Amino acid sequence: MLKVGRLADYGILILHHLGRVRPARLSMDTLAELTHVPLPTVRKLMRLLAEADLVVSKRGPLGGYELARSPQQISLADAITAIEGRPALTACASDRGHCELAGHCELAGRWPGVNALILQVLERTSLQDLGAGGSLHVPPPLLREPLCPEPPGRK
Amino acid sequence: MLKVGRLADYGILILHHLGRVRPARLSMDTLAELTHVPLPTVRKLMRLLAEADLVVSKRGPLGGYELARSPQQISLADAITAIEGRPALTACASDRGHCELAGHCELAGRWPGVNALILQVLERTSLQDLGAGGSLHVPPPLLREPLCPEPPGRK
C-alpha cells in the first residue's frame, strides 16, 4: 500500500500543531489532547523529533516543545525520516537492510532512481504547504503533461 | 520507511523478466528460477497480476504467462496496485481503511494531494523506464529546480 506508518502520520500532525502556535510552546499533555494521540505515543514521538532537531524541548513547569525552524523549512521528508528512517521504496534503495536477491536482480541498480523521485516530492513539500490551502507547489498541469517538460534550449 | 512490500518488489521483477522475453511465455517454474523467488510465492503473485490483467496465462504444457501489454504501457503504479492495493500514504488518502482521528485531524483534507503527487511518479514510470538505462523520464534539472517550472506563457 506504500503507506507511511501511523507514527509518522501522527508526528506530522503534531508538527503541524506546533507550527500553528509558533513561537509558543506546547506540552506533551496539550499535544495529546489536541491531536487525540495517546500520551505515551506522543512521548515516543517527541523523542524522535527532538533527536532529529525538528523540535526543541524545554523541561520543567512551563516547559514543552517548540518547532526548531519555521514550517516552511521543515519538509515531509524531514519528518518521516526522523520517525521511521529515510524513506526507501525497496531494500536496494535503503541504507540499512539487505535484499537477498542482490546479485541476481537486474533491477537493483534502477530502484534508487525511482526512490529519489519520490523522495523529492516529499522534500519539496513543507509543513507549511501541507497545512495551508493551495496547490502543493505543483501546478495542476503536472497532472496531464510529462513530469517535467523538456527544458528549452538544452543539450 | 515508506517501503513497498517485498511481494510487490518481486512482482515488478517478474514483470520485468516477462517484458524481456516478450512476446514469449514463461512458466512459473522458470520465473522462480530466473528471479530466485520461491515458487509458491511466485504462484501467489501471478494470481494477483493476472487478476489485474497485467499478464495473460495459458495452461497446460507449453503454458505460462506473458505480458498483457508492452512494458511501456505498464506502470509501477499498475504493478503495485495489483499486488498491494492502491498506494496510499495515509489512511485518509486510502479508499479502504479508516483513520480514527478523522474529524479532529486538520490535515485529513490535505493528504490526498501529496498522495496524488507520489502516485504520479509511480504512474509515469513504466516497466520499460525501470529496466532500461536512461534518466527515468525525469531530467536531472528536476533535482535543483521547483518540481515543475512554471509553464511559460500561461495565466
Added chain:
DNA sequence: CTAATCGATACCGAGTTGGTATTCAATACA
C-alpha cells in the same frame, strides 16, 4: 522544596506479511 514537565528504558499484544502445503482444473501431444 515541590510540582510540572521532559528523558529513557523495557516490555507486550496484535496484526500484517511473507511463505508453504495441498488439491483441483485445463490442455498439448502421443
Added chain:
DNA sequence: TGTATTGAATACCAACTCGGTATCGATTAG
C-alpha cells in the same frame, strides 16, 4: 483418449514489525 505438464484455488502458519503501555529518573520554575 490418456497422461504429463502447467496454471487455479484454498487454507494455513510462523515471524516480524508496529503501535501502544508502564515505570522510573532528570530538570527546572516558582
